[in-house]
Amino acid sequence: MSRLVTKEDIEHVAKLMKIDVDNIDEYYERVQKILNYFDSLDKADIESEEIPVQETTIGELREDKYIPFDARLIDQLKNYKGAFVRAPKMN
Amino acid sequence: MSLAISASEYIDGVKNGTLTAEEFVAKTLDQISKYDGSLHAFLSLNEKALEQARQIDKKIKSGQKIGALYGLPVSIKDNICIKGGRTTCASKMLENYIAPYDATVVTRLTSQDAVIIGKTNLDEFAMGVATEFSAFGPSKNPWNQDCVPGGSSGGAAVSVAAMECVAALGSDTGGSVRNPASFCSVVGLKPTYGLVSRYGLVSYANSIEQIGPMGRKVEDVALILNHIAGKDPHDNTTIDNKNEDYLKGIDSGVQGKKIGIIKEMSKGQGLDKNVEAAFWRAVSQFEKLGAKIEEISLDMVEYTVATYYVLTTAEAGSNLSRYDNIRYGYDLDLEGYEFKSYIAKARKNFGPEVTRRMILGGFVPSAGFAGKYLLKALKVKSKLKKQIQTAFQKCDFLISPTVPVLPFKFGEKIDDPLAMYLADINTVTANLTGVPAISIPFEIHNGLPIGIQIHANMLQEKQLIQAAYALQGTTRLPEVPL
Numbered sequence: 001m002s003r004l005v006t007k008e009d010i011e012h013v014a015k016l017m018k019i020d021v022d023n024i025d026e027y028y029e030r031v032q033k034i035l036n037y038f039d040s041l042d043k044a045d046i047e048s049e050e051i052p053v054q055e056t057t058i059g060e061l062r063e064d065k066y067i068p069f070d071a072r073l074i075d076q077l078k079n080y081k082g083a084f085v086r087a088p089k090m091n
Numbered sequence: 092m093s094l095a096i097s098a099s100e101y102i103d104g105v106k107n108g109t110l111t112a113e114e115f116v117a118k119t120l121d122q123i124s125k126y127d128g129s130l131h132a133f134l135s136l137n138e139k140a141l142e143q144a145r146q147i148d149k150k151i152k153s154g155q156k157i158g159a160l161y162g163l164p165v166s167i168k169d170n171i172c173i174k175g176g177r178t179t180c181a182s183k184m185l186e187n188y189i190a191p192y193d194a195t196v197v198t199r200l201t202s203q204d205a206v207i208i209g210k211t212n213l214d215e216f217a218m219g220v221a222t223e224f225s226a227f228g229p230s231k232n233p234w235n236q237d238c239v240p241g242g243s244s245g246g247a248a249v250s251v252a253a254m255e256c257v258a259a260l261g262s263d264t265g266g267s268v269r270n271p272a273s274f275c276s277v278v279g280l281k282p283t284y285g286l287v288s289r290y291g292l293v294s295y296a297n298s299i300e301q302i303g304p305m306g307r308k309v310e311d312v313a314l315i316l317n318h319i320a321g322k323d324p325h326d327n328t329t330i331d332n333k334n335e336d337y338l339k340g341i342d343s344g345v346q347g348k349k350i351g352i353i354k355e356m357s358k359g360q361g362l363d364k365n366v367e368a369a370f371w372r373a374v375s376q377f378e379k380l381g382a383k384i385e386e387i388s389l390d391m392v393e394y395t396v397a398t399y400y401v402l403t404t405a406e407a408g409s410n411l412s413r414y415d416n417i418r419y420g421y422d423l424d425l426e427g428y429e430f431k432s433y434i435a436k437a438r439k440n441f442g443p444e445v446t447r448r449m450i451l452g453g454f455v456p457s458a459g460f461a462g463k464y465l466l467k468a469l470k471v472k473s474k475l476k477k478q479i480q481t482a483f484q485k486c487d488f489l490i491s492p493t494v495p496v497l498p499f500k501f502g503e504k505i506d507d508p509l510a511m512y513l514a515d516i517n518t519v520t521a522n523l524t525g526v527p528a529i530s531i532p533f534e535i536h537n538g539l540p541i542g543i544q545i546h547a548n549m550l551q552e553k554q555l556i557q558a559a560y561a562l563q564g565t566t567r568l569p570e571v572p573l
Contacts, residue, residue: 005454013453017408018415019446020435030508031450037509038401038455038464044394046470062327073191077418079425087417088425088433 005035094122094254095570098163098311101257105151105161112151112162116144116206119164123209123255126573131230132249134169135177136209143206150204158204160318165200166250166259169210170217171302172291173197180293181225182215183440184414186421194291195326196260196302196319203318208256212246215442216411217262217295219243220270220514223505224444232274233571235538238498241271244305248275251305252571258306258315264296265399266494266518268303269530273493273542276532276568278312278559279305281518283550284525285330287316288323294410296403299522309531309560313337316552335553343557346381348487350374350558355392356491356517363496369534369541370492376565377490387482387489391475392520396512398475399519401455401468408452411445414438447508476524483526483548488558491517493530493542517544527552529559532568 007028014021021027079086092110104110120141127133137143147162167173170180172190174197179185193201201207214224222230222245232240233253240249244261248271251259261268263281272279281303292302304315317338322331357370378384416423416437423437441449455464482489494514504511521528526549530542543562547555 009454010450013457014450015435017412017449017453018431018434019438019441019449020432021446021450022439027447027450030447031454034400034447034451034508034512035454035464037512038397040397041394041401041464041467041471044391044467044471044474046467046474049470049474051466051469052473056327060327062324070191076189076191078420078422085417086425088428088430090430 005032092118094118095307097308098257098306098314101163102161112144112147112206113141116140116162116164116208119208119256122253126253127255129231129236130233130249130253131228132211132246132253132255133166133209134179134181134212134227134246137176137207140164140206140208147204147206158202160200160203160205163205163258164208164256165205165315166208166211166247166256167197168213168244168247168259168261170213170262170293171196171260172293173207173210176210178210178293179227180216181213181227182442182445183226184416184420188419190291192291195288195323197291199319200315211244211250211259214243214245215445216293216407217243217264217267218407218444218448220266220511221504222246222271223501224442226442229501232498233573234276234535234540235498237500238539239274239501241274241494241498243267245271247305248272248277248279251275251277251307253573254571258304258311260302260315260319261305262292262300263303263522264300264403265515265522268305269493269518269528269542269544270514272305272530273532274498274540276535276540276542276571277305277307278309278529278531279303280312280316280529280552281521281527282316282320282552283330283527285328286320286332286527286550286552288326288329290323290325296406297410298406299402309556309563310338310341312529313341313556330550332550337553337556340553341557341560344380345377345558345561348382348558349485350377350382350384351387351482351486351489352384353392353489353491354386354388355390361495361513361516362492365536366492366495366497366541369536370543373533373543373562374490376562380561380565385486387486389475389478389482389520391471391478392516394471395475395519395523396516398468398471399515399523400451400512401464402472404448404451405456405465406452407448408456411449472523475520479520479524479526487547487554489546491544493517493544497536497539497541521546525549527555529555531559531562533562533566535569538572
């Protein structure tokens with residue numbers, strides 16, 4: 001089994017994804033196992049394959065127009081007072 | 092009056108006055124109160140359903156214009172938005188989220204006077220193959236309550252199988268409509284990518300997922316597709332189907348059609364012997380119906396599960412980054428955290444599978460690993476698409492078992508994500524290539540359902556439904572043992 005990914009890598013990625021993980025060992029084993037399974041892609045005969053790029057002409061895009069949304073959208077905001085949303089302290 | 096009727100039987104009944112929407116909806120609600128305590132197909136019910144049915148009856152009586160669905164009770168997977176109702180995605184993170192708008196599919200069904208009976212259970216954010224990962228507890232398979240109903244649209248399949256509604260909408264990212272359809276002995280269709288609008292579907296992996304209809308009969312699925320398919324200005328990926336009628340000519344049969352057996356899906360490792368035997372019986376039914384059978388090979392199928400999970404975790408990592416507990420979420424004290432740690436703490440409310448996929452979704456597109464995983468997955472996807480297009484030059488349809496195994500017991504695979512992921516091996520190809528595929532109930536083995544999957548080329552839903560209808564005509568399946 002290749003050990004390309006270290007526990008520190010998993011911790012680092014979890015931090016980047018802003019996820020608190022209590023038991024990193026549990027995730028380490030499983031994520032490692034799945035990544036090893038992803039290694040099977042190395043055997044696929046795809047060297048000459050090109051990755052298609054999707055192109056959309058400007059004419060196909062919808063008009064760049066402001067469409068007001070239902071006022072009830074604002075009801076979904078938590079900690080909404082008057083015209084403000086209260087968010088956690090930033091530092 | 093039986094609840095085990097097809098959508099068209101229901102509509103005919105209401106039209107000619109042998110039944111009313113109100114009595115049928117009332118009976119459906121009775122069925123739910125009787126069985127859903129143990130089956131847990133629903134996460135919430137539409138409290139106005141009975142009143143809406145009553146209004147529909149009133150409209151009919153007074154000769155007013157009425158929509159084509161005449162109060163047909165339909166369930167909606169709880170990752171599809173209904174204005175003013177909860178849309179939880181079976182996640183604690185969205186437990187109290189009230190959608191401020193209707194998904195296009197919901198607007199289209201209700202504008203035809205369908206009655207939305209409730210929102211159905213799923214794996215959290217549609218990530219799973221067993222509806223075991225719902226934050227609100229699993230749904231149970233009505234054929235054997237010790238077994239999983241499949242996933243992630245498990246609740247949708249159960250609601251249809253247990254006659255708690257006539258039809259349902261699920262979503263299919265890697266087989267999430269077809270897999271539970273197979274496990275619960277109902278019909279499930281994953282349409283061509285872009286045929287049905289995804290506006291109002293909570294995104295998990297938007298480049299491949301599709302909303303799909305489920306029903307007890309192929310004709311019910313065709314009827315629902317008639318009303319939900321087509322161009323939507325809210326979803327730029329949608330395709331115009333020019334008001335195709337999928338019911339018209341449904342009994343055209345498969346005489347003279349060429350059907351390809353996908354070699355990599357119909358034999359080999361991991362395929363249950365009983366599923367395999369049922370599959371070959373389905374093949375011989377197609378032969379009797381006048382189809383020509385040949386074996387074809389799609390060698391990229393071997394890599395589809397890895398490809399699927401690489402692509403979906405990358406997209407999930409991005410799509411789920413919006414859940415910061417500021418715009419949506421639950422109450423968490425605002426004091427005493429630094430911004431990043433606040434979000435990290437809030438995300439502890441994600442279940443283990445979502446957390447796992449978000450971590451994987453951080454890895455696969457990252458600088459050191461993108462070439463190793465993401466780019467290779469995109470290349471496999473591209474090659475697979477070419478292979479399936481070549482196959483469709485030779486064949487009208489491709490067939491396989493829907494899921495290689497029989498419905499399994501709760502807890503059996505939950506600790507082994509890889510074993511669970513492999514349940515998707517026959518279904519992910521349709522998602523990665525964008526072609527439509529349908530699962531049809533075919534046999535019941537020792538009380539457990541087995542489904543057969545048919546693929547067709549892009550936008551060939553009409554022919555696909557005809558083939559499914561032909562196979563359905565060869566089966567005589569028992570009633571669900573409730």
